[in-house]
Amino acid sequence: MPIDIPPFGARTVIWVFAQQHLFFASFVLGAPIFIVICEYLGLRTKDLRYERLARETMKMVAVAYSITAIFGVLFSFILMGPYQGFTNYLMVRFYPVFLAYGLLILLETILMYTYWYSWDALARRKRLHISLGVAVNLVGTVMMLLMNAVGAFMLTPPQGAEEASLWQLINNPSWTGLNLHRFIANITFGGFMVALFAAFMFLTAKKDEDRAFYDWMGFTGNLIGVASLMALPIAGYIYARELFLYDASISTLLMADKLAWFFEVQGILVSLLFLGANYYMWLGIQRIENGRRFLSYFRTTFAVIFVGTAIWVTPQNFLPDLTTQAVGVDLQAIAIPEKAAFMGLMMAKGLAVTSIIIMTFISYLLYRLAILTGRITWGAIDSKAQYALIFLPAVAVYTMGLMGAVRELARQDFLVHGLVQDTSPYWYIPTLGYTSLVVGVNTLIFFALMVFIFFVGFKLGKEG
Amino acid sequence: MDSKAPGKKPVKRAPAVAAIRGRGNGVATWARGPFLGTLAVLAIIWIPFSLLPVELGWSFGTPFKLFYSAIGITGGLFFALLKVGPSQGAGLPARVVGGITLTYLLTVGALVGVGLAFPQFEIRPPGEETEEASGAERGKALFQDSGIGCYLCHTVTGAGGLRGPDLAKVGETAATRKAGLSADEYLRESITNPSAYLVANYPPIMPPNYGDRLSVDQIEDLLAYLKSLR
Numbered sequence: 001m002p003i004d005i006p007p008f009g010a011r012t013v014i015w016v017f018a019q020q021h022l023f024f025a026s027f028v029l030g031a032p033i034f035i036v037i038c039e040y041l042g043l044r045t046k047d048l049r050y051e052r053l054a055r056e057t058m059k060m061v062a063v064a065y066s067i068t069a070i071f072g073v074l075f076s077f078i079l080m081g082p083y084q085g086f087t088n089y090l091m092v093r094f095y096p097v098f099l100a101y102g103l104l105i106l107l108e109t110i111l112m113y114t115y116w117y118s119w120d121a122l123a124r125r126k127r128l129h130i131s132l133g134v135a136v137n138l139v140g141t142v143m144m145l146l147m148n149a150v151g152a153f154m155l156t157p158p159q160g161a162e163e164a165s166l167w168q169l170i171n172n173p174s175w176t177g178l179n180l181h182r183f184i185a186n187i188t189f190g191g192f193m194v195a196l197f198a199a200f201m202f203l204t205a206k207k208d209e210d211r212a213f214y215d216w217m218g219f220t221g222n223l224i225g226v227a228s229l230m231a232l233p234i235a236g237y238i239y240a241r242e243l244f245l246y247d248a249s250i251s252t253l254l255m256a257d258k259l260a261w262f263f264e265v266q267g268i269l270v271s272l273l274f275l276g277a278n279y280y281m282w283l284g285i286q287r288i289e290n291g292r293r294f295l296s297y298f299r300t301t302f303a304v305i306f307v308g309t310a311i312w313v314t315p316q317n318f319l320p321d322l323t324t325q326a327v328g329v330d331l332q333a334i335a336i337p338e339k340a341a342f343m344g345l346m347m348a349k350g351l352a353v354t355s356i357i358i359m360t361f362i363s364y365l366l367y368r369l370a371i372l373t374g375r376i377t378w379g380a381i382d383s384k385a386q387y388a389l390i391f392l393p394a395v396a397v398y399t400m401g402l403m404g405a406v407r408e409l410a411r412q413d414f415l416v417h418g419l420v421q422d423t424s425p426y427w428y429i430p431t432l433g434y435t436s437l438v439v440g441v442n443t444l445i446f447f448a449l450m451v452f453i454f455f456v457g458f459k460l461g462k463e464g
Numbered sequence: 465m466d467s468k469a470p471g472k473k474p475v476k477r478a479p480a481v482a483a484i485r486g487r488g489n490g491v492a493t494w495a496r497g498p499f500l501g502t503l504a505v506l507a508i509i510w511i512p513f514s515l516l517p518v519e520l521g522w523s524f525g526t527p528f529k530l531f532y533s534a535i536g537i538t539g540g541l542f543f544a545l546l547k548v549g550p551s552q553g554a555g556l557p558a559r560v561v562g563g564i565t566l567t568y569l570l571t572v573g574a575l576v577g578v579g580l581a582f583p584q585f586e587i588r589p590p591g592e593e594t595e596e597a598s599g600a601e602r603g604k605a606l607f608q609d610s611g612i613g614c615y616l617c618h619t620v621t622g623a624g625g626l627r628g629p630d631l632a633k634v635g636e637t638a639a640t641r642k643a644g645l646s647a648d649e650y651l652r653e654s655i656t657n658p659s660a661y662l663v664a665n666y667p668p669i670m671p672p673n674y675g676d677r678l679s680v681d682q683i684e685d686l687l688a689y690l691k692s693l694r
Contacts, residue, residue: 199564203563204560248616248670249616249617249671252617252625252627253613253616256616258585261582261583265579265582269575279545279546282546286550302542302543302546303539306536306539306542310532313531314531315531318527318583320584320585321585322615322625324585324586332523332525333525333527334525334527336528337523337524338521339521339522340521340522340524382550384551387563387564387567390564390568390571391571394568395571395575398572398575402579412611413610413611414611418671418677429587431584431587432579432580432582433580433582433584436575436576436578436580437576437579437580439579440573440576443572444568444572447568
């Protein structure tokens with residue numbers, strides 16, 4: 001290849017920078033959605049907590065936005081060197097899209113910083129300020145749709161792509177599914193990041209009123225994250241179905257061949273997310289007067305989660321892919337027994353995850369019932385709950401990184417599926433172990449940068 | 465943990481023993497229920513399924529038992545965590561930041577560990593073509609190449625996907641599939657124009673562009689391999 005990047009290789013370096021860009025992009029796109037909603041709720045209910053949540057979260061977004069852009073630029077530059085032919089191909093096919101994207105970055109920057117810096121100036125003209133926030137969200141969403149088109153095209157180019165119009169390239173077979181999944185996932189991501197921030201601030205708060213506020217903020221962020229999380233499996237299924245309808249072999253690669261064990265890890269990750277969410281509610285309900293009477297129901301939820309997880313992650317066999325033969329190993333020992341084969345099928349796993357979602361929803365209803373019948377003491381939550389709010393974003397970020405890798409690796413040795421072959425030394429699908437290491441490093445880099453944002457925004461900077 | 469009757473000296477017991485016996489102070493008793501529950505789950509996983517005859521179709525192999533045991537132990541630890549009493553306030557900022565960082569590191573580390581522990585496939589670079597490799601051998605390599613993807617939908621000798629027809633004996637049946645077509649013609653048509661003939665009970669999902677994706681030589685090699693399957 002023309003340029004490589006030792007010692008990790010061009011593909012891995014691009015992977016890290018692209019993933020960081022996507023992490024931060026997810027945050028700066030997802031958080032403004034509920035920032036604007038919270039600002040509106042603050043206006044309607046006169047509850048100052050909503051205003052404070054909106055403002056403090058926006059402070060983080062303003063810092064994160066710069067980092068998003070920096071990683072986007074770095075990702076682009078690093079991609080151009082080793083993959084000159086491919087970037088040229090994309091630029092030729094999608095030139096108007098990239099032009100529009102660049103202009104929208106400019107517009108979004110103007111809108112976002114106007115929205116942030118006019119917060120006090122427009123304090124008496126809240127509706128105008130909220131309208132600015134809506135504009136920020138609309139422009140950001142269009143930006144996401146444009147880049148989703150390029151990403152989706154790489155996996156599902158339309159039939160006759162070489163003669164296709166620009167709109168046909170954009171509106172390719174998996175564009176809609178990717179848009180839906182990423183839109184919902186951005187909200188989930190934003191919610192969990194707010195919860196992470198709240199946990200950090202709760203644990204370092206010196207005043208009771210701050211602790212009370214950050215307890216409420218963590219609850220609200222977690223609520224947003226978990227509520228949208230429940231819609232993600234459906235969005236993921238819709239996306240996967242689009243891939244299946246486009247080319248069934250992609251689905252087999254994902255679920256039965258080399259990427260199957262990646263989905264085993266995904267099952268564990270999503271189960272951990274629901275477990276963490278329910279554990280947080282378990283601790284949270286204990287700060288509500290008479291809330292402890294519901295604890296036994298939560299134990300049932302936990303048991304369902306563990307049993308559901310066991311079913312969800314039951315593999316059909318322990319072979320790493322479809323072509324590996326069981327040499328020197330008893331096939332019967334590593335394959336699911338005949339009568340239990342149903343546990344390896346999609347229906348059983350669908351039922352398992354549906355049960356987990358329903359039980360989580362019931363837990364939340366019990367939590368709401370506790371609030372209706374008792375008094376909640378904000379700030380009195382067990383500090384272990386804050387560590388749950390740290391655990392959840394760690395798992396969520398890792399999940400996003402792993403699933404992003406799965407989507408890219410589904411192209412196998414193509415840069416554009418079926419059209420542009422990857423002739424670099426990195427054409428192959430890396431092992432799950434290697435992928436886990438890179439995703440883990442990405443997760444830690446993101447965490448370090450978020451801590452930097454918290455520190456700069458709230459410990460060094462003045463309250464804005 | 466100490467326990468004592470009135471007038472007697474305290475008897476020190478090892479924490480684990482005290483936890484199981486449930487004596488001592490409240491901190492020790494929290495482990496008993498989850499510990500016994502975990503033992504029960506492990507006993508169910510390892511004992512009954514080992515005693516069942518294989519013919520019954522319920523015998524899980526050791527990898528499955530280890531897999532479920534890991535889930536069971538994790539569950540036991542989680543239920544033990546539920547019994548831990550309330551934690552006090554945060555403490556010094558440095559300690560808080562350290563706790564947050566440790567939580568994050570342990571979480572990510574455990575997830576990476578799971579990824580490393582699961583089965584790993586081998587990365588097989590495309591085989592170099594040699595003059596000694598026959599067409600059928602080259603065709604087999606193509607069939608098993610994940611970039612071409614034949615095996616993802618078609619089974620041969622028990623290995624492969626299930627979305628398409630089993631090709632284990634396609635060398636015998638190809639000539640009889642479609643009237644007027646030889647085995648070569650039928651197989652070539654199936655690869656380049658799959659919608660021309662659909663095998664009963666299978667959906668029309670085979671990609672139609674293999675005629676463009678594969679070279680003439682690659683198609684010939686695939687035909688040689690498929691015709692060898694008898």
